[in-house]
Amino acid sequence: MTLEVLLSFLVISAIAGYFQTVTGFGLGMIVMGATSGLHIAxxxxxxAVVSxxxxxxxxxxxxxKLKHLDMRIIVATILGVVPAIMIGVLLLDVLSGSAANMLRIALGLLVCYGGLSLVLRPRQRETLSSRISFFTSGVLSGLCGGLFGIAGPPVIFQCYRQPLPPVAIRNMLILIFAATSGIRTLFVALKGDLNLEILMLTAWAIPMVTLATYLGRRWPPQMSTLAMRRLAFATLMLIGGGLIAF
Structure with missing residues (x-):
């Protein structure tokens, strides 16, 4: 990996880390979409690095930030994530060698769906969804997370339907993504697939993500929620559309 490519990866990682902190999602979609489009790795x-x-x-x-979170629905979601993550990782092993173009298009569609979910969110419910509903969203998110390290769109759509304050939704999403990433990383490690390239990229990226996360907590952007959603929509649609087209 050349210095230019590495620096590009670090810049993308920093932007994604900041975005994830101020919105509750986006890190995986931005890093996966941008790096795949630029053929960085x-x-x-x-x-694996995203996880x-x-x-x-x-x-x-x-x-x-974990006060007042409803752990019952979080546990229900994670219970759906666990088996689906493993299926997704195994499916990625098959597709990455025999259907790389199809995998890239699927990633582009997932990123676009993540963008569309920001502007096509359903009307907020008056009561919390059932735990079965959260479990189902966990299964769908786990499959996406296993394939691409991006567990976002299904569970984002599910959480933003709930009658909860934005800060609670954001922290709930971060916690679910943390659990998803931990499960995926453990499974990949047990398979023996955490190679030197992954560890080196991670070693470079984590300080950038940590710094960007701190900056996001300390100095969030002075933008309305609507403006933030529009910016996220435009960014994700551009990345996803590029993956599908090229």
């Missing part, structure tokens, strides 16, 4: 390698980066982001973003 194989999808499987970047997915480790998510853990670093969560370690900085979560302390002191």
């Amino acid at each position: 194989p999808v499987a390698s970047v997915a 480790l980066m998510m853990l670093a982001n969560s370690a900085v973003a979560l302390p002191g």
